Amino acid sequence: MPKPEKQHRTVFFVSDRTGITAETLGHSMMTQFDGVEFSYTRLPFLDTAEKMAEAVQRINAVMDDDGMKPIVFSTLVNTELLDQIRRDCKGVVLDFFDAFNAPLEAELGIKASHVMGRSHGMGNFANYTARIEALNFALNNDDGVTTRNYSAADIILIGVSRSGKTPTSLFLALQFGIHAANYPLTEEDLQVRALPEVLRPFRDKLFGLTIDPDRLQQIRSERRPNSRYANSSQCQLEVDAVESLYRKEGIRFLNTTHMSIEEISTTILQTAGLKRRLVS
Amino acid sequence: MPKPEKQHRTVFFVSDRTGITAETLGHSMMTQFDGVEFSYTRLPFLDTAEKMAEAVQRINAVMDDDGMKPIVFSTLVNTELLDQIRRDCKGVVLDFFDAFNAPLEAELGIKASHVMGRSHGMGNFANYTARIEALNFALNNDDGVTTRNYSAADIILIGVSRSGKTPTSLFLALQFGIHAANYPLTEEDLQVRALPEVLRPFRDKLFGLTIDPDRLQQIRSERRPNSRYANSSQCQLEVDAVESLYRKEGIRFLNTTHMSIEEISTTILQTAGLKRRLVS
Numbered sequence: 001m002p003k004p005e006k007q008h009r010t011v012f013f014v015s016d017r018t019g020i021t022a023e024t025l026g027h028s029m030m031t032q033f034d035g036v037e038f039s040y041t042r043l044p045f046l047d048t049a050e051k052m053a054e055a056v057q058r059i060n061a062v063m064d065d066d067g068m069k070p071i072v073f074s075t076l077v078n079t080e081l082l083d084q085i086r087r088d089c090k091g092v093v094l095d096f097f098d099a100f101n102a103p104l105e106a107e108l109g110i111k112a113s114h115v116m117g118r119s120h121g122m123g124n125f126a127n128y129t130a131r132i133e134a135l136n137f138a139l140n141n142d143d144g145v146t147t148r149n150y151s152a153a154d155i156i157l158i159g160v161s162r163s164g165k166t167p168t169s170l171f172l173a174l175q176f177g178i179h180a181a182n183y184p185l186t187e188e189d190l191q192v193r194a195l196p197e198v199l200r201p202f203r204d205k206l207f208g209l210t211i212d213p214d215r216l217q218q219i220r221s222e223r224r225p226n227s228r229y230a231n232s233s234q235c236q237l238e239v240d241a242v243e244s245l246y247r248k249e250g251i252r253f254l255n256t257t258h259m260s261i262e263e264i265s266t267t268i269l270q271t272a273g274l275k276r277r278l279v280s
Numbered sequence: 281m282p283k284p285e286k287q288h289r290t291v292f293f294v295s296d297r298t299g300i301t302a303e304t305l306g307h308s309m310m311t312q313f314d315g316v317e318f319s320y321t322r323l324p325f326l327d328t329a330e331k332m333a334e335a336v337q338r339i340n341a342v343m344d345d346d347g348m349k350p351i352v353f354s355t356l357v358n359t360e361l362l363d364q365i366r367r368d369c370k371g372v373v374l375d376f377f378d379a380f381n382a383p384l385e386a387e388l389g390i391k392a393s394h395v396m397g398r399s400h401g402m403g404n405f406a407n408y409t410a411r412i413e414a415l416n417f418a419l420n421n422d423d424g425v426t427t428r429n430y431s432a433a434d435i436i437l438i439g440v441s442r443s444g445k446t447p448t449s450l451f452l453a454l455q456f457g458i459h460a461a462n463y464p465l466t467e468e469d470l471q472v473r474a475l476p477e478v479l480r481p482f483r484d485k486l487f488g489l490t491i492d493p494d495r496l497q498q499i500r501s502e503r504r505p506n507s508r509y510a511n512s513s514q515c516q517l518e519v520d521a522v523e524s525l526y527r528k529e530g531i532r533f534l535n536t537t538h539m540s541i542e543e544i545s546t547t548i549l550q551t552a553g554l555k556r557r558l559v560s
Contacts, residue, residue, distance in 0.1 A: 107351065266324050
């Protein structure tokens, strides 16, 4: 029996800013509709009537081609631009800001300014600086290159090579302004069956990462195929040793195998009770 | 005349996942209400009735303290959890998914599965790998440490020290899976008034960053106060030289002074017509 042809829809993310949030949220929503194949286009920085008119033309052209209404997720602060796309666009326009404007205005008893505040852009210099400082901290204290700044760290991630320490450190910096260092536990460290000396004064800041050996093997193989490093029994050995070290030393740890970088970072923030240095 | 006391409201971001998107979007909305002072709390991973009950209790306690309804932005995939918070919580519950469920189901002619697809988590291994690979590329090709991988780069950011190259490279990797290298144009490079030899074969991949001299001076001063590097005339000199080089060599460039990392990255993606390697 031939498979029924999948419905296809074009989805646009439209914004007078970057449109990254509209995209993330809209994309999450669409993954909940199984029977449809979507293609996605983000149209950022539509901040004039001219740019919006061009975008509308592009969206309407898709409608004419597909014969199906495109889905348009938007985050438009400027209500005139929202009115324009609502009026001229043949797609289904769903604006995340507009959805809650009325209940928020009613509850707060004031009108929205329709001018974006400090959440993006350079309005908040302190926030920007905190973010860059955190990123520099993560880069300068990556992979155990130096341990002399550990007293200034908010958290020190430890784990075997390729268990997710570096991406997590960088995301914690970019998203939350956290000063995260990370230190790789090598085979030699693990053979000692005790915390490396340099880490001992910072026990309270340590957070362990672990990962299923199969997955570790898969990741290491992409990096160095057929090496001892990527060998299945080597991965098993290191993971066993690191988890037993965490338990013995009473170090909090997290298995990252089935988690995204966002999920790992959020879990660490929550579990370790870290105070973020900026608001997203 | 004494200033009227500002209205204060507590805002919660509630999710059965990380809640990062709810927070970003909700925070953007709240910055549009000028007369109110908000405090923000994110409650992630509320994925059972028990966890939700605890969260509701916490939110309701704020209501009892403040005498004002808390604002609750949520992204709950699980409708039972959404029903629970709607029923038990004394705050104003605004769910971003729920807002558009009905029009989307009507337009697509199918029901939402209320199960999150590939947008986060490890459902999409290829996407995860692409992201980590891009991050490794950015780290290994940061700050001109090596130039031998430039043929594999999607883009090569150039600019004077502290013009935003590294954060942008990392964000391009994490958010879009772009392979971005970056190369610092030093004073010596700028004195030659021509592109450094190593960059010449990759002219099409070059993207220049620039920044207002005052702002550059401010950033450099935080790093090395009272240094020649952070000197006002030195910053002016370097910026003049780099912009004149961009113009002479016909290199696209962007002034990052008033832009967030998200805005810089989105602009580069758009201007350079880069094809992203992953969907957020």
